[in-house]
Amino acid sequence: MFTRKEFLQRSALATAGFSLLEFMQPLEAAAFKEQLNRVSLLEPGAASEDEDFWNFIREQYTVSPNIINLNNGGVSPQPKPVQDAHIRFYQYCNEAPSYYMWRILDQGREPLRAKLAELAGCSVEEIAINRNTTEGLNTIIFGLNLKAGDEVVLSKYDYPNMMNAWKQREKRDGIKLNWVDFDLPVESDDVFVRKFSEAITDKTKIVHITHMLNWTGQLLPARKIADLAHKRGCEVIVDASHSFAHIDYKLSDLDCDYYATSLHKWLCAPFGTGFMYIKKEKIKNVWALLSAPVPDADNIGKFESIGTRSFAAEMAIGNAIDFQYLVGNKRKEDRLRFLKNYWCNKALKIPKFKLNTSLKDNYSCAIANFGIEGWKPEEVDTKLFEMKKIHCTTVNHEKIHGVRITPHVYTSLRDLDRLVEGIAEIAAMEPPAKK
Ligand SMILES: Cc1ncc(COP(=O)(O)O)c(C=O)c1O
Structure with missing residues (x-):
């Protein structure tokens, strides 16, 4: 934790943004550095499947342990160090708003x-x-x-x-x-x-x-x-x-x-x-x-x-x-694409599942959209939440009708297995009667 004096010195002088690691507790920062040193040595691409590293990234978020958020395309959560910095800046602003906001x-x-x-x-x-x-x-x-x-x-x-x-x-x-x-x-x-x-x-x-x-x-x-x-x-x-x-x-x-x-x-x-x-x-x-x-x-x-x-x-x-650089631009892209491919390739084996997104690397990354034959997107969305507590969103625009799934760097493979399980269970059900 910074003292007020340190905070003001940094705000007034450096202000290029604090190094993220400095915002973490020392033990956490050391563990993060260790993880980074390890993944940096991996072959290009291999880091996208290094679950230890991604579990570590997941721990930096404060996402619900009970609801699986697969609508990160709408808006994404901030990792804890970003939330902490935001709150700290906010609290300083509230001490004397025009002074801290406009002068510091x-x-x-x-x-x-x-x-x-x-x-x-x-x-x-x-x-x-x-x-x-x-x-x-x-x-x-x-x-x-x-x-x-x-x-x-x-x-x-x-x-x-x-x-x-x-x-x-x-x-x-x-x-x-x-x-x-x-x-x-x-x-x-x-x-x-x-x-x-x-x-x-x-x-x-x-x-x-x-x-x-x-x-x-x-x-x-x-x-x-x-x-x-x-x-x-x-x-x-x-x-x-x-x-x-x-x-x-x-x-x-x-x-x-x-x-x-x-x-x-x-x-x-x-x-x-x-x-x-x-x-x-x-x-x-x-x-x-x-x-x-x-x-x-x-x-x-x-x-x-x-x-x-x-x-x-x-x-x-x-x-x-700072957090983006720690995760790594390329590592992040590779991981996000890997997550999308992970669940889509499993779901493609489910009868009645239809993917509305390309799996070719040049044409998509984290986001994918799917439908289930006989089901409206809203019906699938409701069932996924009822049965698996998965939050996602639906799309009905021009020729696209489907459910949109967007994982982020904190999404675990277990979350995605639960999604695929949910899709398989819904696809095996009788679709709701249409009016
Ligand atoms: C392609 C695209 N453009 C623009 C926006 C608008 O973003 P914002 O609401 O942050 O302005 C969105 C939001 O989802 C989007 O998907």
Whole structure:
């Protein structure tokens, strides 16, 4: 535990976020280091099946021992050290809010931006810290200079908040939306590239890509679509709500112009934290959504003029980044994919089970969506909770109807065995009579 003096020294001076290990009890930190040293020596990929290591990671969470949460795609829990940091920052803020928030904790803003930029793979001048993907992408969608007749290409499987923002611009400004449709799952980059290509015309200004679809976990070849869009003279927006801190990549790998994500999903940062990215030379093209002194400035800071928000939550993002590095970007991606494959491969042996997600590495990671013949998604969801206390969610959107399962790094194989057991028991039952 830090003394108040140490806390303030660190807040005022270092403020790049505390090292996570320092936030742990010494014994726990030593055990963590030992585990890390051990998994670092394993062959690439082998760490994803090292249950000792993942049990250790599981112990860092405070998840319910009785309810199995398989809807981490909605929002994810924070590991204990992130919760502790958040609570401690919060308590300091409450001692003298304007002093601790604006004079002490706020000194951590630039170091935090640098840490986020390093994790994301971009410059500190290109990142604005905000509350979530919706805020980031709505800022971009409403801030772009588009006029009547300009066209935007997007897909029927984008996230509703973004589709609605575009529809509002269509209604208000007379822009035209060209919708791409797919038959999911897609297991070919060429199919995606062709579909986007067919929707782009010489009036298209923007191509909107959801990197990983929330409905089924489908991963899109964002870079290939971005290259195509750039070649045709369009700018590219990426919704990375589900890919950031889930798949191991850097922003430079995507080469998009605009991007936003939520940090309360895969990074396990406090609820209501996110960031947006805009390529340096494009910042001046996007108007601030909320009042800023110079709304068309070429400074990313204009997007942080969002009024009073939780500094405690923001500062604890630094601790979530530390945790991400301890788990390891690639180790995490491999583990998440392994967990999805683990339960899906078992469930595929169950008669009447239908998987709506590809098992090919390039097209999915942790998220999968399934159905059981004769059963509505809601009926399966209810039964899984009644019988096994498994919490998940359902999807009924366009051509996708199914139950979505999203494990996270703390999910055990035993939890997933229970899921498969539940699916098998439901599939063997008589489906409820349909009206
Ligand atoms: C693809 C996608 N984009 C955006 C969002 C919105 O995230 P938030 O509610 O954190 O803004 C979600 C949420 O699930 C999502 O799945």
